[in-house]
């Protein structure tokens with residue numbers, strides 16, 4: 001067993017875990033934050049994306065022990081003061097989700113995309129950047145619209 | 159139309175929990191003291207099990223129990239059944255081999271469950287499973303549909319690995335039509351095997367309460383009541399009143415979560431056995447191996463026409479791969495969900511279809527989005543396109559010439575089309591797709607050394623999968639009605655209990671829109687309850703695009719009863735005859751007066767029961783209904799796909815995709831469009847990239863997202879989606895259903911576009927870059943040379 005300590009959604013947490021514990025297992029099973037999902041075992045679907053120190057990372061391919069001291073944000077930590085994050089709101093506004101299983105990972109990826117690429121994202125950029133996130137329900141049409149709106153509104157545009 | 163009523167694109171209320179990470183899927187559920195199951199699966203496609211040695215595994219740390227097929231046999235756990243009886247041409251019943259939840263004596267596909275290890279943690283269960291020694295006697299595998307008859311026998315009960323030889327239609331009349339034909343078009347088609355891949359893998363938590371002798375199964379199901387019925391009546395786990403099945407938030411289904419699988423069954427059974435909750439969640443590799451796959455047909459198809467271009471006959475012979483076992487509804491898919499749709503949107507006087515259902519040592523094949531109807535649409539729409547090309551006709555006008563234009567229309571293959579406007583959809587689609595501009599766009603592509611093509615698909619489907627008596631006469635083991643209960647609370651808020659199940663379709667919003675519209679109460683005063691057999695009495699679940707047409711119709715019927723009862727209560731309160739009470743916009747009024755009372759106040763009066771005699775009028779306001787439609791519904795539409803191919807790389811770019819569909823009345827257009835988008839993407843996936851591949855040893859080569867190509871955001875375009883409306887006459891809401899249309903229509907549209915671009919027909923699905931590159935080299939590039 002190893003000791004891990006990190007900050008998750010602003011709260012300090014620590015636990016003894018098996019060294020092989022993945023970050024996603026730590027988040028889901030130890031912290032019971034079940035918004036982060038697991039959709040594959042080959043690091044391709046993106047259902048598990050969280051932010052580690054502000055960057056989008058697939059938590060299914062990250063060992064919890066490697067996150068010692070890190071700042072983690074999960075989908076549960078995105079809304080503040082009872083107000084949805086603009087990217088969350090954009091997904092609802094544009095019907096960017098159906099079953100909701102891919103959605104937390106999509107939103108976390110999208111926020112990171114905006115942080116890296118800015119607020120004016122064209123369709124080709126959004127589609128390319130979503131390479132690592134699979135959705136089986138929406139055909140991506142409305143996800144693309146959601147990300148574009150979320151990006152604009154994260155920049156303060158309405 | 160109000161902002162939240164029928165026809166309004168209301169934002170989904172369920173979204174809030176999903177976008178904030180508060181959804182509650184099965185894997186999010188943990189029961190106190192739960193143990194974890196790991197399934198040891200066969201690595202062989204076909205083998206006898208001579209012995210299983212798990213002595214060392216049983217002593218592995220954390221192991222609670224290990225069970226094999228012998229244990230479930232000893233407990234008389236029933237086999238997994240197929241609920242739709244098909245009879246062969248000669249009248250004999252289909253031949254379904256036994257399907258035990260854990261293999262007994264023999265394994266029949268790679269992934270067949272051989273033993274279950276239950277331990278304190280999933281990791282410990284998996285570690286222990288590695289120590290189990292199974293002595294297999296390897297038998298020959300057969301994965302090729304065309305070689306299975308005469309290959310090593312998979313089920314003793316099914317000689318020649320044949321489940322049934324079925325047929326539909328008038329053979330003599332069809333042969334006569336071909337004998338007289340001016341032109342015959344022939345095609346050999348493969349409808350590629352798909353793996354459904356809902357993003358949430360299957361999962362189950364079995365929980366047994368020894369105090370009350372009740373069993374609870376939390377499971378990723380599209381139809382928890384059907385699961386309870388089968389687990390109870392056929393598998394014999396517990397009587398229905400002692401068995402609760404809960405399907406909470408479910409992360410997509412597409413058919414694959416209709417079925418009763420081994421793992422879910424074992425979790426429920428084992429929880430009682432060890433008197434401890436048992437949890438299992440599939441990893442994606444297991445999902446690839448053990449979820450029921452879809453499609454997998456090989457078809458020879460022929461179309462006869464006269465000299466004027468009128469289609470006079472269609473003749474089809476299909477080999478359908480059932481996989482190794484007959485899954486829950488597998489037998490219905492290549493038969494009654496398939497051949498009755500071979501008439502397409504066309505007036506075809508004679509049709510004859512033969513279907514041979516064949517076992518192979520591969521995963522079971524069952525319904526996947528569209529189920530049979532995509533296969534039929536692929537056959538008829540590829541035939542129509544090719545027939546037009548061969549006879550020099552415009553594919554749009556050739557279709558128009560053959561459209562059914564008067565309704566009702568009885569096809570020669572069972573279906574009675576109730577209403578439609580096929581030319582209306584075609585006209586609108588031609589405009590949206592800028593069909594007039596195609597020649598110029600083809601020339602522009604050719605000038606860049608690219609190949610451009612346009613393909614049509616005029617699809618029709620039969621949805622709702624009801625009336626019950628009709629499906630019963632075709633072999634269904636159950637009725638396919640739907641139920642609803644409307645519970646009005648004393649302050650006028652409403653709970654709707656429905657047998658439909660939402661796993662992405664947005665029922666919490668659309669069903670509430672209906673209630674809000676009908677009762678004149680705000681959306682937030684309506685709760686939709688589904689997915690729990692302890693709350694909802696009975697239901698048939700969600701598949702076959704049936705939740706709107708059948709599920710909402712049941713709600714509508716129950717709402718009618720609520721309004722009728724409420725009028726009586728209002729009559730007493732307002733001191734008027736119930737016949738003089740009018741109900742509109744949430745208010746009961748006495749005709750011709752200004753006396754009025756709102757819905758909430760009537761609800762309160764119904765429960766207080768001071769204003770009427772409780773012997774004459776029962777207190778309370780709660781009504782239920784079962785709805786059984788009078789016909790299938792027939793959504794139809796025209797899809798037009800335009801592709802550009804780079805002959806240097808074989809990459810196919812879907813440049814434009816236009817869909818004009820007739821789903822009857824729309825409740826929430828935003829959600830309807832979303833359903834179409836998702837279906838089109840799945841169909842483009844089938845046409846261009848998806849395909850399950852087994853090698854000759856029966857190993858699944860496409861068992862991860864590295865090998866099975868799923869559509870990504872950059873492999874599909876934005877879609878141009880629109881609707882027309884003819885009102886469905888067989889349900890009170892005029893709804894036809896929209897869940898499968900995209901996946902049904904799109905594969906032939908894409909392949910017709912590719913073959914148009916290539917100038918020849920020699921390309922199979924999936925049309926991967928490698929295949930298209932090869933095809934592009936093969937023949938003179940017609941359009942490029944133009």
Ligand code: FES
Nearest residue numbers: 039044045046060
């Ligand atoms: S679960 Fe992490 S990428 Fe699929």
Ligand code: FES
Nearest residue numbers: 098099102135137
């Ligand atoms: S919304 Fe279901 S997988 Fe994306």
